[in-house]
Amino acid sequence: MATLETGERSMADRIEMLLRKNKFTAAICLLSDASQIAELRRRYGDHFYAKEDYDGALTQYAQTVGWIEPSYVIRQFLQVAQIRNLASYLEGLHKASLATAEHTTLLLSCYSQLKVSSSKVYDAFQTMLGSDTKQNRDVSDILLRKCCDARTSSQEEAAFVERGNCESRQIKQLKDCGDAALRTLLSNVTAITKLDDQAKSLTSPIVVLRTVAQTGDGNFSSVRDYVARALAEDSCALRRNCNIVSRLKKDISKSRTQLMELQRTSHIFQSNRCSTCSQTLDLPAVHFLCLHSFHEACIPGDKICGKCLATSK
Numbered sequence: 001m002a003t004l005e006t007g008e009r010s011m012a013d014r015i016e017m018l019l020r021k022n023k024f025t026a027a028i029c030l031l032s033d034a035s036q037i038a039e040l041r042r043r044y045g046d047h048f049y050a051k052e053d054y055d056g057a058l059t060q061y062a063q064t065v066g067w068i069e070p071s072y073v074i075r076q077f078l079q080v081a082q083i084r085n086l087a088s089y090l091e092g093l094h095k096a097s098l099a100t101a102e103h104t105t106l107l108l109s110c111y112s113q114l115k116v117s118s119s120k121v122y123d124a125f126q127t128m129l130g131s132d133t134k135q136n137r138d139v140s141d142i143l144l145r146k147c148c149d150a151r152t153s154s155q156e157e158a159a160f161v162e163r164g165n166c167e168s169r170q171i172k173q174l175k176d177c178g179d180a181a182l183r184t185l186l187s188n189v190t191a192i193t194k195l196d197d198q199a200k201s202l203t204s205p206i207v208v209l210r211t212v213a214q215t216g217d218g219n220f221s222s223v224r225d226y227v228a229r230a231l232a233e234d235s236c237a238l239r240r241n242c243n244i245v246s247r248l249k250k251d252i253s254k255s256r257t258q259l260m261e262l263q264r265t266s267h268i269f270q271s272n273r274c275s276t277c278s279q280t281l282d283l284p285a286v287h288f289l290c291l292h293s294f295h296e297a298c299i300p301g302d303k304i305c306g307k308c309l310a311t312s313k
Helices: 011-020 024-031 034-050 055-063 070-079 082-097 101-113 118-131 133-150 157-163 168-177 179-186 189-194 199-202 207-215 224-264 306-311
Strands: 283-288 293-294
Touching: 011 034, 011 224, 024 034, 034 055, 034 070, 055 070, 055 082, 070 082, 082 101, 101 118, 118 133, 207 224
Parallel strands: none
Antiparallel strands: 283 293
């Protein structure tokens, strides 16, 4: 005669029974461990995914961020070319500060396929990353590099500077893209005034004045201080260079006089000690026109006077 077991089912059995009936929400409610809940939500997402309900799958996958390996979800959406849902998931990674540079590049690629403008993309990243300065800087670099790679001729490059986030290294990137990209950047007066001092130093005051003039409003007051400071710095640099040129001319003249003297007169080397080891000089010995003498073994391999070389350094 068969016996009837009336004991209460274990938690694992109850959850497994609910999952067999596709009652994922009820099963999740029975759990308190975050990692176990994330695993159930992954399976719940897979359930929607198998039914080709990709929006439902996204809702569940988005709640596994930080617990489930991102590559699993990314691969799922790439296989069915669900770019919009993939972008949403990657945005969640960025909001949680769990995105890598590869995730950022992939998200930008999604935005490109979705035809989202660079300025809106930048705004989206600002919202996602908030005050995370490092990630904002990384994103700015990637966005600017994409602009350069595409050789864009629109006003989108200026959007970075208008927000006050463009740095000198990024201006260098734009300069590498060509004059057209830099002119696009400088065509916005607001952008010019927000450039940091080092970034401004990479652009000529003439270029800045010309681009301001071409905007039509002729609002030179916004760049007056920058141009005045740049001209003052150029004047100082010119004076320094003139002093350097004058000193070098004197050195050249002195060297020429010494050379002519060496060519016209004879010199008697009377040193009896090596200029390197200070020991008594014996043969074979080497004498330089600078009047320093050495044992042959004490001369550097490049055959120049070590004494004069040390002085010149």
